[in-house]
Amino acid sequence: MRGRRLEGTGWREALAVALLAAAVGLGPFLPILLSREDAGSTAMARAGKAGSGPLAPDAPLQDDAPLQDDAGLPEIVTPDEMPDGWVIRPPAGYRILALVLSRERYRFDTLSAVSPLDLMFGWGPISDPEVADQLDFSQGYRFGYFSSDGKSPLPFAEILSSASNVHLIPASPGVREDLLDLDVGDLVELSGWLVDVEGPQGDRWKTSLVRTDGGAGACEILFVAEVKVTAR
Template structure:
C-alpha cells in the first residue's frame, strides 16, 4: 500500500473514532424558557400494538411532547433490541439555558440524573416535574433516524403512545403515567410514531 494512501485511511479511521468518542457538543440558546407547554397525555383503554422485535406492546395512553433534548444515551443491554436509546427531555424551566448551565445532567443504567453545586437553580421538585427520561421505541425507520441523530440542546417534537412491554419468560416493563414521579419506574416507555427535530422551537 502506498504511504500516502495508508495515511489517508488512518486519518479516516481516526476521524471516525473521534466522532464516536466525542459526540457533538450541546446546542446553546439564550436564557429563557424555550418550551412552555406541558406534555399532553390521554389515558386510553388498553390497546395491543402486537409483536415488536419479540416484545408484546400494549398502549395505555396517547402521548405528545415538545421539549428540549437534555441528553441521549445508546444502550447495549436491558432490552436494547426494543429500546436502543434513552432520551432525557426538559420543558418549562428545564428548557431554560440559565437553569441548565447550573446543572450537571447525565444518564446511566436506564436512569437520568442531575446534580448541582451549592444550591439548585430552581426547587428540586420543579426540576423533577419538568424533565423525564424516555425509553424510546421507534415505530418506523424514519423515527429511528431522527432519534439516532438527536443532539443535546435541540428542540424535538415526539408523538405516539405510552406502552407496557412484556415478553415470554415473565419479562414485564411498565411505563410511567405521570411526570411527577422519581426513581425506579419513573421513566416513560414511549412508542414513537412521529418525530421532528430542529434547533429552534417547532
C-alpha cells in the same frame, strides 16, 4: 425522569452515589453526575441559545383514556421491525415538545432489542437555557441523573416535574434513524403512545403515567410514531 435516578442499578451504586454526594456537598436531594462524554453537562452551551427563556414552556400532553375507551387507542402497537415474542400495549397517547438534556445509546441490555435509546427531556423552566446550564445531566443503566455544582436554580420538586428520562421505542426504521440523530440541545417534538412492554422471556416494563414520580419505574416508555426537530 423523576428524581435523582430513574431506573435502578443496585445497592452498591446507590451507596457510592450517597457517599460521593456527601463528599462534594450536594446533599441528599441532587444526585451525583456520572461523567460521560455524551452527557448533558452544560447542555445549553452546546445549544447556543442562552437568554432566550423557556424553549418548551408546556408539560407533555397525555391522553389517559383506557384501552377499552372509544378514544382510538390501539390494543397493541407493533414496530415495523420487532423481534419475535415482544408485546407492546399502550395505556395512553402522548406528545412531548422538549429540550434534549442528555442522550444514552443502549445495545446490550434486554430492552435494547426494542429500545435502542434513552433521552432526558426538559420542558417548562428546565427548557430555559440559562436554567438548564446551571445543572448537569447524565444517564446510565436506564436511569437519568442531574446535579448542580452550586446552589440549584430551581426547587427539587420543580426539577422533578419538568424533566424526564424516556425509553424510546421507534415505530419504524425511519423513526429509529431520526431518534438516533438527535443530540443534546435539540428542541424536539415526539408523538406516539406511552406503552407497557412484555419481552419473550416474560420480562415486563411498565411506563410511568405521571410527571412527578421518582425512582425505579418512574421513566416513561414511549413508542414513537413521529419525530419533529424544531431547533438544533
